[in-house]
Amino acid sequence: MHEMSLANDILAIADEAAEGAGAKHVLRVRVGVGWLLQVEEQSLAFYLEAMRRDYPRLAGSAFDLETEPVRVRCQACGSETVQEDWCFLCSACRSTDVRVVAGDRLEVRDMEVLTADV
Amino acid sequence: MCETTDGSHQHVEVHRHVMEANDEIAGRLRRGFAARGILVLNLISAPGSGKTALLERTLGLLSPLRVSVLVGDVETERDAERLRRSGVPVAQIVTAGTCHLEAAMVESHLSEVDQRELDVLIVENVGNLVCPTAYDLGEDVKVVLLSTTEGEDKPLKYPAIFHRAAVAVLTKTDLAPHLDFDRALLRENIEAVHPGLPVLELSARTGDGIDAWLGWIRTKVQEKQGAYR
Numbered sequence: 318m319h320e321m322s323l324a325n326d327i328l329a330i331a332d333e334a335a336e337g338a339g340a341k342h343v344l345r346v347r348v349g350v351g352w353l354l355q356v357e358e359q360s361l362a363f364y365l366e367a368m369r370r371d372y373p374r375l376a377g378s379a380f381d382l383e384t385e386p387v388r389v390r391c392q393a394c395g396s397e398t399v400q401e402d403w404c405f406l407c408s409a410c411r412s413t414d415v416r417v418v419a420g421d422r423l424e425v426r427d428m429e430v431l432t433a434d435v
Numbered sequence: 436m437c438e439t440t441d442g443s444h445q446h447v448e449v450h451r452h453v454m455e456a457n458d459e460i461a462g463r464l465r466r467g468f469a470a471r472g473i474l475v476l477n478l479i480s481a482p483g484s485g486k487t488a489l490l491e492r493t494l495g496l497l498s499p500l501r502v503s504v505l506v507g508d509v510e511t512e513r514d515a516e517r518l519r520r521s522g523v524p525v526a527q528i529v530t531a532g533t534c535h536l537e538a539a540m541v542e543s544h545l546s547e548v549d550q551r552e553l554d555v556l557i558v559e560n561v562g563n564l565v566c567p568t569a570y571d572l573g574e575d576v577k578v579v580l581l582s583t584t585e586g587e588d589k590p591l592k593y594p595a596i597f598h599r600a601a602v603a604v605l606t607k608t609d610l611a612p613h614l615d616f617d618r619a620l621l622r623e624n625i626e627a628v629h630p631g632l633p634v635l636e637l638s639a640r641t642g643d644g645i646d647a648w649l650g651w652i653r654t655k656v657q658e659k660q661g662a663y664r
Contacts, residue, residue: 319533319534319535319566319569322533323453326453326454326456327453330449330451330453331449334447334449334451335447338445338447340445340447341443344444353595353598354569354595355565355568355595403591403594403598403627403628404627404628405598405628405629405630406630413630413631422452422453422454423452423453423454424450424451424452424453425449425450425451425453426448426449426450427446427447427448427449427450428446428447428449429444429445429446429447430444430445430447431443431444431445432443432444432445433443
């Protein structure tokens with residue numbers, strides 16, 4: 318994967334949100350990593366660590382990378398189930414007519430920030 | 436947006452999609468292509484699967500359809516030079532290190548092809564089965580290619596692209612007899628990650644199976660232009 322450019326995009330979004338909230342320091346950023354994207358989390362963590370220096374507000378921040386499992390909604394029976402592997406089928410009725418509803422996105426979810434200097 | 440938990444410590448809800456900037460541009464591209472009835476194919480494969488060879492064989496045969504190609508590579512104009520020999524407009528996108536094409540790169544090279552005179556825009560992505568999968572380029576369909584020399588287990592190793600593609604193209608079928616290539620096993624593996632995915636088998640070298648590929652493109656153009664014109 319292109320973890321370096323993803324790390325840069327995550328940092329830019331977090332920094333913009335921190336600025337918008339009037340934050341001086343970001344303590345923690347929670348990132349949802351959709352399993353379908355095949356992001357190498359170790360590599361992403363490495364780049365976040367290395368590149369956060371370019372963003373003073375983020376210099377001391379921790380990044381929680383949370384793998385989000387793939388969820389599919391069955392078009393046949395309406396069930397929403399988590400996929401354990403790459404066989405895309407409904408766990409309830411075994412239909413293969415399913416649509417991915419979660420686990421295909423990389424999302425900056427929320428953050429803990431300080432609005433005053435420490 | 437923000438709720439204060441103590442004096443200066445705040446919880447900030449963000450919920451922003453990391454690829455939102457790319458997706459916004461891709462959406463804009465898709466609306467533009469739709470308004471002009473242009474079918475857009477995003478060709479994705481490992482390096483050396485034969486994307487360029489297939490296009491060399493294909494481009495001259497699609498007439499009267501008007502076709503252009505955007506071709507992405509990490510370095511050099513070599514692929515564009517090869518494809519220009521077929522007489523269709525070709526623009527090379529040199530990514531200078533980036534392992535995939537992004538919507539902004541497509542947008543900035545679009546002026547090099549005349550969209551008013553176009554039925555099909557083929558985007559040949561950078562050879563890579565992982566990264567290009569995640570970037571929407573405003574295409575109608577992703578086409579995944581794999582060659583007989585790559586082995587039957589490719590769909591299981593790179594499931595994301597096989598899951599997202601609308602058609603799979605097996606290339607270099609002329610080499611299959613030399614490789615003990617197991618077509619049935621390949622189809623079984625494709626079926627595991629994308630039930631019902633159509634598979635076209637062809638050889639750009641011998642021309643075997645090329646008619647079915649041309650027919651698939653023509654049908655897609657008719658579908659698109661029927662919907663938008």
